[in-house]
Amino acid sequence: MPDPDRTLVKLVVAGxxxxxxxxxxxxxxxIPTLHTEEVMTEAGAPVDDIAGLPGKTTTTVAVDFGRLTLPGDLVLYLFGTPGQQRFLPLWHDIARGALGALVLADTRRLADSFEVMDMVEEQGLPYAVAVNTFPDAPAHSAEVLRRHLDLHPDTPLVLCDARDRESSVDALIALAAHALHHLPQEQP
Ligand SMILES: Nc1nc2c(ncn2[C@@H]2O[C@H](COP(=O)(O)OP(=O)(O)O)[C@@H](O)[C@H]2O)c(=O)[nH]1
Ligand SMILES: [Mg+2]
Incomplete structure (x- = not known):
């Protein structure tokens, strides 16, 4: 039985x-996360740009799924999706009913997030951008990042380290606060 005291929220992690x-x-x-990963093959080489990503031998072809309960019985269901045009039908299925999206970006290749941001905007989802900081990635000021990503002044921009729990929670909270602020009007 679902617990009526809990608020269940679906969020998408895209990038x-x-x-x-x-x-x-x-x-x-x-909870143990669910992943559908498939080893990259030669067939994917022309479209999966692995230049500069040595050691990256798998690519997510479908979804990741995880769950996080926050104080106040807010339960976040996290769906990870590649956010590439060639997975558009999958994207629509995953994004449906989501409250918002966390779009991940890497300063070594910011433009790779444009396609994802376009898909999120087309879906009408509120989103926040989290710049995942890799050691050899150039550091830019928030102002420069906002300009490069052409962010709306309301769109939250955070830095995070995806391996670090506190920093990842902060990124999700920035998104959740923004998305809750932009909830569609309740139907009477
Ligand atoms: N240094 C650093 N490495 C990271 C970070 N996040 C992910 N990685 C590494 O980058 C690689 C790609 O990450 P992954 O989560 O598989 O990317 P995905 O394709 O978006 O799911 C993995 O080897 C991770 O261990 C981060 O915040 N900092
Ligand atoms: Mg993945």
Whole structure:
């Protein structure tokens, strides 16, 4: 039986390949996460840009799933999705009913997040951008990042380390606060 005191919220974690979606969901989830990963093949080579990502031998072809309960009985269901145009039908299925999306970005290749942000905007989902900080990624000021990503002034921008729980929780809270602020009007 569902617990009536709990608020269940679906959130999407989206971003280009290799940006840290699976890591973030694994870091956050209180249950063993579900992943559908498939070893990259030659067939994927022309479309999966692995230049500069040595050691990356798998790519998420479907979804990650995890769950996180926050104080106040707010239960977040996290769905990770590649957010690439070639997975558009899957994207629609995953994004349906979500309260918002956390779009991950990497400063070594910010433009790779544009396609994802477009898909999130087309879906009408409120979103926050989390820049996942990799050691060799250039650091930019929030102002520069906002300009490069062409962010609306209301859109939250946070830095995070997807391997670090506190930092990942902060990113999700930024998204949840923003999304709850932009809830669709309740139907009478
Ligand atoms: N240094 C660093 N490495 C990370 C971070 N997040 C992910 N990684 C690594 O980057 C690689 C790609 O991450 P993954 O979560 O598989 O990316 P996904 O394709 O978006 O699911 C993995 O080897 C992770 O261990 C981070 O915040 N910092
Ligand atoms: Mg993944």
């Amino acid at each position: 280009p390949f290799g940006v840290g979606k699976t890591t973030l969901i694994r870091t956050l989830s209180e």
